[in-house]
Amino acid sequence: MTSHILERVPLQQVRLLPGEHFDAQQAGARYLLDLDVDRLLYPFRREAGLPQPTDADGNPVTSYPNWEETGLDGHIAGHYLSACVGFAQVADDPQPFIDRAATVVRSWHECQQSFAGDAVMRGYVGGVPDSRTVFGRLAAGDVESQNFSMNDAWVPMYNVHKTFAGLLDTWADFASIDEQTSQLARTVVLDLADWWCRIAEPLDDETFDRILVSEFGGMCESFAELYARTGEERYHVMADRFKDHAIFDPLAQGEDVLTGMHANTQIPKVLGWERLGAICNDEQADAATNTFWDSVVHHRSVSIGAHSVSEHFHPTDDFSSMIESREGPETCNSYNMSKLAERLWLRSGSADYINFYERVLENHLLSTINPKQPGFVYFTPMRSQHYRAYSTPQECFWCCVGSGLENHARYGRLIYALQRPAAQDSADSAAAGFASSAAETGNTVSNNAEAEATRLLVNLYIDSTFDCPEQGLRITQRAARIEDGVDYTVTFTLESTAEHVPDTPGGLRETTLFLRRPWWAEHYGVMEATCAVCTLDPARTNDIPEGYLPLRLRWNGVAEVVMRLRPRITVERMPDGSPWVSFMKGPKVMALASDSDDMDGEFADAGRMSHIATGPLRPLISMPIINGNPVKACAQVSRPYVHGLTVAATDVSGRTMLFDMHEFSSMHGCRYSVYLPVADDGNVCALRAQLADIDARQAASEQTVVDTIACGQQQSEIDHRYSGDNDMMGADGTLHWRRALAGGEFQYAMRGRGQAHRLEIEVIADSAESDGENTAYEVMLDGLPLQRGEHRRIDGDPTAIDVYPLPDAAETAETAENIENTGENDNADDAAIVRISASAHDGAKITALRLHK
Ligand SMILES: [Zn+2]
Incomplete structure (x- = not known):
């Protein structure tokens, strides 16, 4: 028996036809072309010490705003490169995308060259602010990290991974489009990988593990991929070091430890584990991947195939935050989950993976671009009667803009696939029986020997064409609704595109076509055909992927097969x-x-909270x-x-x-x-x-709370300009907190000071001092110490509230000294700096700060 291997078809060979996916793809391309590549490259040239080019008016270009100039500088460019590579494969006019990708790779190469004389930084290219200090400290074994910072930079490894991913995509997918750029990308990424290995290999495990505390994106995946492409063992070793045993080990043991975790910090790790499983037969990695998949897909996702609230995993038995919050599922998570589904399906052919892939593509990813006024979505609230904010090209540089740039070039990746025999060793392929008596629509035939021809699979019902030179044919699928309004048809048209040597004595060719039998179709079958169609006997056909209708067509010239489907109505x-x-x-x-x-901020600006x-x-x-x-x-x-x-x-x-x-x-x-x-x-x-009751509770908070900080949670803290010294963050179950250690402190900028009359600080009750009089921390607002007015605790509740009455805003403004500038996007008059410190002992674990009217 011959086993068969599933294979993705080249993206260039698939074209979308007009429709919803096509519109989204066009909008994605327009958005991409609106971006100025030199502004995206600004942080890379700055770090490399290279001059900035001038714009059309002769002025040096400037950095883009928003996340591109507040610490995550340069993170978009890697996504941008991957997206250019994607659109170069699907656009009718690929040249603008090819040119932009070439510019990025060439510029990165120049940046990399400028580090040539630096013993530590040789091979580096990146936009991380003050890269030399951040990585110089790391190379010296000095790694200070929290979940979203390392050596005082905002998730630098997450940022560097974007550069790896863009280069790896270019190397692979440009080989047949722009060979020179592909090869240059190969050179740059290998030098970048060697830079990292050179500074990270000497670190002991304890130090390396501290790197892993801070979100590090898909570094494991990139090194696994580098190992697969080069066979260099040092890359395999590095991929292993990025496994992050703190989460890998329990998941490999089948233990779901995800509740409370920042979701999209974890998914890219799993993409790496999947690669280690596939490339290195790492069974532990496969086990960890499977546990993660099962938890997220079967227990944590809503109907659109998406998950997370305020970027975190909530408990599997409590989706109340999903119902109540403005900050529902994040796009980046679904971008990564669809990648995971694609790879797992290609390895196994299991219906679970392709079903999820279709669900998240059709219902979440497709929904995250506004085709009329191109803009990407960050949060997709499941909160009833709420809405979403869309990015604008020159203002918004969130993570989900990065993944959004890539998403809409990707629709054609898995509409079709090939399944080919693993080894062409069988002489009986020519004897594959075609029972002419069964050449009627829908009949199962007993084919005497197994078909060994490469099989053509249709996975998704999206109007499109697939040019398959290997089989000398083009297949087109188009859906149409039948007049009864209930059923619809999908017409598959096959056309010969090459002189074809007939497969059969009758001068006809044979094509093995597997059509996915969708779980969501009540009736599904061949309605009519202009050629001979037989259904293969599953018992005699090896390796049919789960959930497919295996057909063999005998045809020549042009043939049509019309399938009729009735979409099932389901309630979830x-x-x-x-x-x-x-x-x-x-x-x-x-x-x-x-x-x-009242859809305030529907089209977002560069403000810190504009994605909400x-x-x-x-x-x-x-x-x-x-x-x-x-x-x-x-x-x-x-x-x-x-x-x-x-x-x-x-x-x-x-x-x-x-x-x-x-x-x-x-x-x-x-x-x-x-x-x-x-x-x-x-x-x-x-x-x-x-x-x-829910409304009343939320309304009370909405009406009186002017600003909230969720301590220990990345976006909320970054949005409030967190800074700290000798402090730490953590989570007790789903309760995230931050605490000042003895002698340490941390601070935030809060908004709406002018309206606020009290500050409420929520603490983990057990971490506050037990006498109830003294809090285990001190708090200052705009440099003035605050006195606690009240300590509220409800028995059995893990948190307590300390209430601090505030003096009039005008009063503090007069007396406060050295109020720090809180940034151009905040109204400084309306902002307040809240500083929490601890003197003799470690401070309380603080879970939230709220300014109230
Ligand atoms: Zn995101």
Whole structure:
């Protein structure tokens, strides 16, 4: 028996046809071309000591703002390079993308050359501010790190990884597009890898592990990939050192330790473990990957295939934050999860992987670009009737802009695939039986010998063409709706593109076509064909990937096969079992559109918090409630809604109404609800009362809280300009905290000082001093010490609140000395510096700071 290997087809050979994915791809390309490559390269030239080029007016170019000039300088350029490489493969006019990629690689090479005489930095290229100090300290064994900083830089290894990834993509995918740039990328990335090995190899394990405390992106993956391409053992060793045993070991033992963790710090590690499993047969790495996959995909993801709230994993049995928060799933996470799904599917052919891949692509990634006014989304709240903020090209440089630049070039990666025999050693391939008597549509034939020809797989139903020179054919698929409004068809057209030697004595050629039988289709079968089609006998056909309809076609010239599908309507509950449901029609998650008022910051600026849709929350109580069984709520509806789904629900006045839902992936410019509340027992009033309680709690906080800092959480702390000395961060379960160690301190800039009358500091109760009188820390606001007014603790609650009344803002402004400039994007008059310190003993573990009216 011959085994078969799944293979991704080159992206250049797949073209999208007009439709939703095509529009998203065009928008992604436009956004990319709007960016100025020299501004993206600014931090690299600055660190290399090279002059900045001049712009059209003769002025030296400047750095881009936002995350590009506040510590993560240069992180976008690696994504930009990967995206140029992607679009060069799919664009009708690839030259602008080829030119830009070549510029990046050439410029990086120049930057790298300028470090040639530096014993420590030779081979380095990067935009990390003050790179020489950060890595000079590291090379000397001096590594001071917290989750999002190392040697006083904002996640420098995460940043450096972007450069690795861009170069590795160029090396591989440009080989047939721009050989010279591909080879230069190879040179630069190998020198960069050797730089890292030279400074990191001598570090002992204890020091190296301190590097791993700080988010380090896909460094494990990059070194595994370098090992696969070069066979250099030192890269394998380095990939192993980046495994991060603090999380790797428990996951390899099957233990889910993810709750409370920063989600996208972990996923890139898993991409590395997957590579080690695939390349080095590392069984432990495979075990850790599997545990992670199972946890995230089966227990932590919502219907759109996405996960995380405020970038973190919440408990698997409590999705309340998902329902309540503005900061739902992050795009970068789904970008990485789709990469993981793609690789795992190519290794195994298991339906679970391709099903997830399709779900997250169709419902999350596709939704994260606004095709009308191109902009990328960071958070996609599952909060009912909320909305999203879109990036603008010249202002916003968030992580999700980086991954967003790449995402929309990638649609064609897995629509098709090939499955070829692992070894062409069988003489009986020519004898593959084709029972002419069974040449009718849909019949299973008993093919006497196994087909050994390369198989052509269709995985995703996205209108597109695939040129397959290897098989001398082009396949086109187009979906169309049948007039009844329920079913639709997908027409596959095969055309010969090369002079073909007939496979059979009758002068016809044979093509083995495997069509994915989607889980979301109720009926799925061949409706008509202009050629002979037979269904292969699964029992006699080796290695059919899970969930495929194996067909063999006999044809010549042009042939058409028409498949008929009926999309299934499915209802998915929130994974914790709470009373919220999401409706799907076929592969598409449906959502309810609502108003488009008060969408503050819908198109974001360069402000620190601009990636969050900060406009007012709509009360949950105003949501229509599904009364009883949600399956019946759509089944009852007599009129099938062609472009969406109609559900019956009880509106806020108690009437049963019909609500039209639409595909979430194309919903832009309005508030939306992916999840609807459901009263399973028919007690709509009781459920509405529960929602009212949540509303009341949130409204109290929304109305009085002027600014909140979630301590120990990356974005919140970065957004509030955290700085610290002799302090630490950590988490007790899901409670993240920061504490000043004895003699240490940390500080933040808080907004809305002018409106604030008290500061509330939430602490882990056990970490505060037990006498209840003295807090185990001191707090100053704009240089003035604050006196605690109240200490609130509820028995059984792990946290307590210290309340500090504030003097009038005008008073402190007069008396405070040396108020630090909090940055151009904050109104300095309205900002306050809050400094927490500890004198004799370690301070309390502080989980949050809130300024109240
Ligand atoms: Zn992101």
